[in-house]
Amino acid sequence: KRPVGVPDKSLARKVTKVGVIGAGLMASQLALLFVRRLQVPVVLTDLDQERVDKGVSYVHDQIDKLVAKRRLDEGTAAKLRGLVSGSVDKSVFADADFVIEAVFENLELKKQIWAELEKIVTPEAILATNTSSLSVSEQAAGLEHPSRVVGFHFFNPVAVLPLLEIIKGDQTDDATLATAFAVGKELKKSSVLVKDAPAFVVNRLLTRVTSEIFQAIDAGTPLDVVNVAMDPLGLPMRPIALLQLVGPAVAYHVGETLHRAFPDRFLDSPNLKRIVDAKLPVMIDDEINPAVAELIEGGSA
Numbered sequence: 001k002r003p004v005g006v007p008d009k010s011l012a013r014k015v016t017k018v019g020v021i022g023a024g025l026m027a028s029q030l031a032l033l034f035v036r037r038l039q040v041p042v043v044l045t046d047l048d049q050e051r052v053d054k055g056v057s058y059v060h061d062q063i064d065k066l067v068a069k070r071r072l073d074e075g076t077a078a079k080l081r082g083l084v085s086g087s088v089d090k091s092v093f094a095d096a097d098f099v100i101e102a103v104f105e106n107l108e109l110k111k112q113i114w115a116e117l118e119k120i121v122t123p124e125a126i127l128a129t130n131t132s133s134l135s136v137s138e139q140a141a142g143l144e145h146p147s148r149v150v151g152f153h154f155f156n157p158v159a160v161l162p163l164l165e166i167i168k169g170d171q172t173d174d175a176t177l178a179t180a181f182a183v184g185k186e187l188k189k190s191s192v193l194v195k196d197a198p199a200f201v202v203n204r205l206l207t208r209v210t211s212e213i214f215q216a217i218d219a220g221t222p223l224d225v226v227n228v229a230m231d232p233l234g235l236p237m238r239p240i241a242l243l244q245l246v247g248p249a250v251a252y253h254v255g256e257t258l259h260r261a262f263p264d265r266f267l268d269s270p271n272l273k274r275i276v277d278a279k280l281p282v283m284i285d286d287e288i289n290p291a292v293a294e295l296i297e298g299g300s301a
């Protein structure tokens, strides 16, 4: 049965080439997923060649690992390697029919990227945002064809977690939404249609937890104590390990969006800000980084 609000799949457009904007860890994971499941050309772009090369190498290395685990045969792996490429020049997106962005969590940056991209892609090309928290409608506002913008939000690690939040903006049309659901199915994800509300559903919930955890830290509870505090709940990961997986900067920016929307419920944490500014790993070999623990003790003294 078709979920409420999801248009008929007959409206979906075929995707024959995918563009990924960004070549960081999230973007590279997306490139891997798209090439593996859709088996169409996937092209990555980023600000400089070094980042692009790093993104393409990540995809190639992961393909090698899949072969080593016998999840891919060598013939398919060779084909997939040949389908992935990178460039610093966004004109490679001219014939892409599905472009997804996974860049820094900043509304103005995303709007600028979409405006630039509209001059390159065809009017039918779908523009998907993997934003963790920012409004899809606001990203689309001001574009010539805002109806082809859709939220397409994955969870770390992308290859493993099945959920995909698909977000309909105010102006997203049925063909775009139907294509997003069809692509989600090809990617073997469990897609859900969620409202274009700050941080959507999962990150809203998760950030509420992170926000409370950091209130306890800001009040003086040590990081290692807070880290084990949720063990009785049987979650797959401890909170500080999850912070490392998501990236403290991403968590912080999602928190900022939610703080702006609901200032009484999502409080700013000076210690999370310190961690972000220090750019240190929060965990090293499954242990809390002592430098980060010190940073916090120093901060709350």
Ligand code: 3HC
Residues within 6 Å of the ligand: 131, 132, 154, 155, 156, 157, 158, 159, 160, 161, 203, 206, 236, 237, 242, 245, 246, 250, 251
């Ligand atoms: N990157 C890629 N793959 C990873 C990985 C990583 N960081 N960590 C683990 N994996 C893979 C392993 O290779 C393994 O794959 P395999 O079956 O092919 O060998 C598989 O995941 C299972 O790994 P393990 O058996 O080692 O470990 P676990 O069973 O403990 O599972 C986990 C690891 C899947 C990461 C699990 O701990 C988990 O689900 N954690 C919670 C993650 C979560 O909540 N993510 C959502 C974050 S919010 C978000 O991303 C949104 C964004 O907008 C902020």
